[in-house]
Amino acid sequence: MKQIFVFIGCILLWVWNPARAQETGVEGIFPEVDGYDIAFDYPVYQPGNLWDYINGGADAYLSYDFIDLHIAGYSRGEGHPVKVELYRHATPVHAFGIYSQERYPDFHFVEVGAEGYQEGGILNFVAARFYVKIISHDDDPETEKFILELAGKVADNIDPEPSLPVALSLFPSENRLPRTETFVARNFMGHEFLSGVFAVQYEEGDDRFTLFLLEKEQPGECREVLEAYYRFTKTEFLEGEYHMMNDPYNGLVGLRLDGNRIWGVTGLDSEEQIRETLGLVCIAGTP
Amino acid sequence: MDRRNFFKSAALGASGVMLGKTALASSGSEQESHLVYRTLGRTGLRIPVVSMGVMRADNPNLVRAALDRGVVLFDTANNYQRGNNERMLGEVFKDYPRDSFIVATKVKPTGTDRQTGHLTSETDPEEFDRMFRTSLERLQMDYVDILHVHALSSRQAVTYEPLLKKLEQIKQDGRARFIGFSTHKNMPGVIDEAAESGFYDVILTSYNFQMADWKEMNDALEKAAAAGIGLIAMKTMAGAFFDNDRTRPINVKAALKWALLNPNIHTAIPGYTSFNELEESFSVMEDLNLSDDEMKDLRLARDEASLFCLGCNDCLGQCRKGLSIPDLMRGYMYTYGYRAYAEARALVTSLGLPSEPCSDCVECTVTCRRGYQVAERISRVAKWKDVPADLFMA
Numbered sequence: 001m002k003q004i005f006v007f008i009g010c011i012l013l014w015v016w017n018p019a020r021a022q023e024t025g026v027e028g029i030f031p032e033v034d035g036y037d038i039a040f041d042y043p044v045y046q047p048g049n050l051w052d053y054i055n056g057g058a059d060a061y062l063s064y065d066f067i068d069l070h071i072a073g074y075s076r077g078e079g080h081p082v083k084v085e086l087y088r089h090a091t092p093v094h095a096f097g098i099y100s101q102e103r104y105p106d107f108h109f110v111e112v113g114a115e116g117y118q119e120g121g122i123l124n125f126v127a128a129r130f131y132v133k134i135i136s137h138d139d140d141p142e143t144e145k146f147i148l149e150l151a152g153k154v155a156d157n158i159d160p161e162p163s164l165p166v167a168l169s170l171f172p173s174e175n176r177l178p179r180t181e182t183f184v185a186r187n188f189m190g191h192e193f194l195s196g197v198f199a200v201q202y203e204e205g206d207d208r209f210t211l212f213l214l215e216k217e218q219p220g221e222c223r224e225v226l227e228a229y230y231r232f233t234k235t236e237f238l239e240g241e242y243h244m245m246n247d248p249y250n251g252l253v254g255l256r257l258d259g260n261r262i263w264g265v266t267g268l269d270s271e272e273q274i275r276e277t278l279g280l281v282c283i284a285g286t287p
Numbered sequence: 288m289d290r291r292n293f294f295k296s297a298a299l300g301a302s303g304v305m306l307g308k309t310a311l312a313s314s315g316s317e318q319e320s321h322l323v324y325r326t327l328g329r330t331g332l333r334i335p336v337v338s339m340g341v342m343r344a345d346n347p348n349l350v351r352a353a354l355d356r357g358v359v360l361f362d363t364a365n366n367y368q369r370g371n372n373e374r375m376l377g378e379v380f381k382d383y384p385r386d387s388f389i390v391a392t393k394v395k396p397t398g399t400d401r402q403t404g405h406l407t408s409e410t411d412p413e414e415f416d417r418m419f420r421t422s423l424e425r426l427q428m429d430y431v432d433i434l435h436v437h438a439l440s441s442r443q444a445v446t447y448e449p450l451l452k453k454l455e456q457i458k459q460d461g462r463a464r465f466i467g468f469s470t471h472k473n474m475p476g477v478i479d480e481a482a483e484s485g486f487y488d489v490i491l492t493s494y495n496f497q498m499a500d501w502k503e504m505n506d507a508l509e510k511a512a513a514a515g516i517g518l519i520a521m522k523t524m525a526g527a528f529f530d531n532d533r534t535r536p537i538n539v540k541a542a543l544k545w546a547l548l549n550p551n552i553h554t555a556i557p558g559y560t561s562f563n564e565l566e567e568s569f570s571v572m573e574d575l576n577l578s579d580d581e582m583k584d585l586r587l588a589r590d591e592a593s594l595f596c597l598g599c600n601d602c603l604g605q606c607r608k609g610l611s612i613p614d615l616m617r618g619y620m621y622t623y624g625y626r627a628y629a630e631a632r633a634l635v636t637s638l639g640l641p642s643e644p645c646s647d648c649v650e651c652t653v654t655c656r657r658g659y660q661v662a663e664r665i666s667r668v669a670k671w672k673d674v675p676a677d678l679f680m681a
Contacts, residue, residue: 042401044633048617051471055395055438056521057366059558060343068633101345102369124369137397187561190349249348249562 026086029130030072031153039081042071064098064185065090067129074150080137082147084154087131093165097183099126105179110148113155114162115179118144123151127162167198167213172281177201177208188212189250189266193228209267211281219260226255226262242278244271254278322357323572325553328517330465330488332389332432334359336547336575337568340521340556342367347379352562354379354388356569362491362519362556364393364437365422373425381427390426391433391491391519393469394418396450404441404473412453423462433489434463440472442480451486465489471522472598475503482507482514494520494552496545496585501599501656505549512551520546520555541581544571596620602661605653608645611638612653612661618668635671644669 030038043049046068050058053069067088073081089095096114102124107117113132116125120139125132132154134147155162168181180201188197199212216222230237233245243255247266254274256263263281268274322335338360339353345368350361363372373392380388395418398409419434434457439445445468454466467489470477474492481487490511498504512518523546524539539557546555557568577585596616606612614634622631644665645651651662 043637046634048620054366055469055471056340056342056364056393056558057368060368063343063560102371104369104371104374184345187346187564190344190346190352190560190562190565192561192563249352250346 026068026070026088029070029086029154029157030084031150031157033074033150033153036074036076039073039075040071041073045069045071060101061087061089061098064094064101066098082134082136082143082150084150085133085135086154087133089129089131092126092128093167093183094185095129095131096126096165097185099124099131100182103179105177107179109179110151112148112151113158114164116151116155118148118151120144121147123147125151125155127155128159130158132158165198167215168200170213171198171200171211175202175204177203188214189247189253191229191232193225193232207268207273209265209277211277212264212266214262214264216260216262219257222257222260222262226257229253229255242275244274256281321572323547323575325550326517327360327519327553328488328512329515330433330517332360332517334389334554335572336552336554337543337572338362338519338554338556339565340558341372341376342558343560344558345371345375346560347375349560349562349565350376350379353559353565354383356565358569360389360391360432360519360554360556362391362393362521364395364435365418366393366395366437370421370425373422377425377427385428389432390428391435391467391489392419392422392426392431393435393437393491394422395437396444399438399444403443404439405443406447406450410447410450412449415450416453416457419457419462430462430464432463433465433467435489435491436466436468438472439468439470439477442476445477445480446484446486454486465517467491467517467519469521473600475501475507478504478507478511482511482516485514487516489517489519491519491521491556493522494546494549494555495523496542497657499545503599508549508551518552520552523555523557538581538584540567540571541577541584543568544575544577544581545585547571547575548577596657596659599656601656602653607648607652608641610640610644610665612655612665614638615665615668616655616659616661618671619664622668622671631668632671632674635668640669640672 032038045053047062047066050061050066050069054061067090069088070086072084074084075081087095087098089098099115103117107119109115109117110123112123113125113127116123121136121143123134132151134151134154136143136147164181165183171181182199184197184199186192186195188194188199194214197212197214199210201208201210214222214225216225226243227237229243229245233247235246241257243257245253245255247253250266252269252271252274254265254268254271254277256278263278265274265277265281268277324333325336326333335357337358339350339358339362341350341361341363344350353361361376363376365373367373376390380390394415396406396410396415398407398411399405400407423429423431434454436450436454457463458466465488467487468481469491471493478490478492481490494508508518524537524542543555543557546552557564559565559568596613598613600613602612615638618631618635645662648662653661655661
């Protein structure tokens, strides 16, 4: 009986879903390229079998609400095909999150999608809900050039004007280390109560520290996060805007309550520095 | 305590603990310092039965906490977080004595045939070596304790000579103390082949309570252990829920205990990403025995409404209509296990089923090792092919 309800529910959803007409299939994202054959030799990977393709690496993708993976191979003559992998996630923020987990600031970044980099025969970028990987066994200049052109076309087909998550624009630019922005879906700094966190690294003099931002629907939810952190550190909750947590694992962590946002900083040694930094962040971050 | 002093103190504390109990040397009983130790086969490494799968962890302080707690073996791979996982471990471990921890990494050989799992002429041992050197650079180490070949799934791959020669050379160079492989498909045959070959020191394998009745798997583990191979369990949780309505999450502690109750399993690598999960995993060592409630939870998971196809492929060829039963069972798992309707529909549609696949069979010829009512499950999931595709595109 239950499955009947599921199907009835699905049909009803289909009938009233106003978005369905605008949706396009993923296949349309793979561009046709003169002189190249396109092959879809791989199955569509889903949460249940992503392990078959990337083994233990799959767990990280699943924690960023992975939906499916579509793969196409571009080949010309007898050379190795260039493989295009489209990892689709539930939201652009989740796609950026898994991308940011695999990106390293020292990579060679290129103007593709919202952000991307090219290393030898590999080009990875993020655009909208897609984390795209283009892979070749060849790293000669001609192949690299082709990969870059192909990436541009794929990116345009996904979203001609892609952008990074808006929340990242709230972080101040001064002393910000480029390409260190991340989104951590769960367990930021190893804490279950810190989920859905944007973080950016900064360097000022000898200090290297991380600013982070957690946004909730309601201010009350932010208070719950703070209370959980107090419980974790086994200290009594104190009302106020600023909160200094002596985290037994992460050292001194400063937090500032800002309506339905919590700003935080880790990596600074003194409360004075933390207050100063959080003050600046919040002022800069107020839209 | 400020952050820098905290890290310093943590590092010293951890190394003191490690060195004090001489964790890596062989010693007597299983129970030491509230941790349960076992010897990892012929490697002679004495390690707690709970290790750390670092794969999803991105917080160096979690690794430090695990070290402090007594974890000795840390498992990563060349491709986890596109190398960032190894980089993070390298940054942590550089502050610890090299003999106070065991690091295992994995490198996947190129040229694996997706259908057969065979290594092919496209498999390049030199490329494997190049990737391994990259791993060592990221880890900031001259050697790893265990180098796994990543994801072997056929007997042929286990004994693929060109790669074995390269692995032997790496071991002789001192860049890996021990050689192993990971496997999560066709495990019994692969493990059995390794036990026969005598080449491998360690195997990292999927192993969980869903396999309780899988004789071939448990026999293979026994044979491998008897051959002196160190056995490490992964994927011990077998999924998050075990009922159709997702009201009963799997008892994580019980699942981990179940794997460790097999004495042939020497350690497991739960992939914790939070301090709570670390503590929860470690707490199983207080008492490895399953309580009545825990046994009940696992029995329910196994017997009552289990959703997870073992992937044993015993059913292949049994259906007189030639249906791909493992794929259909996976479709069932997507539907009722993950509630991943788009995925279920895509999978079922891709199989090109007739409209009512089982309607003209009086009796189902398929016998599932797990006792699943295969025909009933097929009749449920076959309906997906009639549901419009764009329903799930949003």
